[in-house]
Amino acid sequence: MAIVLGPNRYGKAETRVVRVVRDGGTHHLKDINVSSALSGDMEAAHLTGDNANVLPTDTQKNTAYAFAKKYGVDEIEDFALLLARHFVDSQPSIHHARVEIEEYFWDRIPVAEGPHLGLRDKQHSFVRSGREVRTCVVHYDQERGTTVVSGLKDLVVLNSTDSEFHGYIEDEYTTLKPTNDRILATEVSAQWRHRGDDSSLGRASTDSFGRSYTEARQALLDAFAETHSLSLQQTLYEMGRRVLHARKEICEVRMAMPNKHHFLVDLQPFGMDNDNEVFFAADRPYGLIEGSVLTDDAPDVGFAWN
Secondary structure, eight states, X not given: OXXXXXXXXXXXXEEEEEEEEEETTEEEEEEEEEEEEEEESOHHHHHTOOOTTOOOHHHHHHXXXXXXXXXXXXXXXXXXXXXXXXXXXHOTTEEEEEEEEEEEOEEEOOOOOOGGGOOTTOBOOEEEOOXXXXXXXXXXXXXXXXXXXXXXXXXXXEESSSBOBOSOOOOTTOOOOOBSSOOEEEEEEEEEEEOOOTTTTTOSOTTHHXXXXXXXXXXXXXXXXXXXXXXXXXXXXXXXXXXXXHOTTEEEEEEEEEEOOEEEOOOGGGTOOOSSOOEEEOOSSOEEEXXXXXXXXXXXXXXXXX
């Protein structure tokens, strides 16, 4: 029996980069978390400990910081593409780079009016937003090209009505009661794959990824709010369908949506009715609904989801 080295990669995980742009008294903040992973001619490193082909993970970390200074950080997809292409194109032993970035949103703290405060021209105070986390994963391969997957996580949404669940399988272990009116709540994790090749991805208008993200996010929210849901599966499909209709550069959407159950509290022991007004929000166990929605002409997935 022969033993051989299988697929492998290595990198620096969760390099936290905060970039401040100073425009006079107005500051702009970008807060990101960068993870890079590289693969290529790494057999010697694994089999004999020869590190001649290894770009240290500490160097990968430093590159993220240096590029934030040298190029700035605008759309996270563009920054990820910049890093991935650099790692592969600058090192003959590196054939493939995967760069994942999370972005955390900050809101500007409004400055109170009044000359006595002396702060009207100062805009440098922020509060961490309660919004979702924006994400992207970029792959750049020396021979097979580029893929970009954008997305978000921790997007918490709730409909207080217009949700039903009935007509399901019932067996000897079923205790769940059918309902025609329930709370539907979930925490959306969604990723969407962009069309395009290495010559087009990230080389269009400077705000293309930003506009795409904003409109894809809005499509998710619109679909959730406007769908009279008979199941969370139905809602998931409609959300993915809306994104694909809204943004033609997107060919596939993958989502994971936990069903955040809200159970009606029995108030009869206290002599009270409960007409869908008081609920217990359970955190576990929960149903987990996952699925993908894609166009029938979506290009081959390649390594995009790896």
